[in-house]
Amino acid sequence: MTTDTEARTAREAGDGQAGGGIRIAGLRFGYPGREVLRGVDLELAGGELVALVGLNGCGKSTLLRLCAGLLRPGAGRVLLDGADVAGLSRRAAARRVALLHQSAPAVPGMTVRQLVRQGRYAARGPLGMLREGDDAVAARAMADVGVAEWADRPVEALSGGERQRVRLAMALAQDTRVLLLDEPTTYLDLRHQLEVLSTVVRLRAERGITVVMVLHDIGHAARFADRIVALRDGVVVADGAPEAVVTPQLLADALGVVGRVGRDPEGGWPVCYPDHPLSSPKIIAK
Incomplete structure (x- = not known):
């Protein structure tokens, strides 16, 4: 007979090796007196690049934390390649x-190398983290993001844009099939915003x-x-695809502004021209 421990070990054995699909079904979450998510259903295919947009407090960051297993839903499930994230240990979810x-x-x-190595905790465990030096995954993460030459620099001496790239390398060092980014361009100037987003793409x-x-930024x-x-x-x-869903109606319904939408003459993607905030944003019924 298979014990609960053996079953859990088998369920977690393939962590980090699957295709990166996410299925969110009937997801609800709230705090006392405040419901944050009221029934979210989404299916994301492996390899997709999805942007979550909406007003502050609409549940975007909460949704990411539920997908990462940092919060437990009040109802519904988040499945990562078929595995219910709520049933995984914190370390297994991080793989x-x-x-x-x-x-x-x-x-x-803390140096850049030391911070990026923190991303290897889920894979290497506490004993593995005591070993000196980088493993191949951490080294690749630093190289892929372009921070390897800063490896011995103190993180606190870096600019905001440089520090964000290092933190991105730390996330990549977890070597997962799913990467969740909560406002990765916050506090960055335009140049570094474009740099970070281009790196992600x-x-x-x-x-x-x-x-x-x-x-x-709906334009980004x-x-x-x-x-x-x-x-x-x-x-x-x-x-949906940006060209299908980025409309004046979306600006009103999801962002609470009146605006116009055009097309970039070279790339063809939607370009938004917000004019003014709605005085009484439309309330969306469930």
């Missing part, structure tokens, strides 16, 4: 999905990973993502 949070303070005295293509990123979402999912009041109000 399947990496989450880059909005921001994190620099640890005084390149890495998705080179590694074949699934990327889900929360973005506040329309340009860089394959698919846009818009949330409002804890439910999905739009889902």
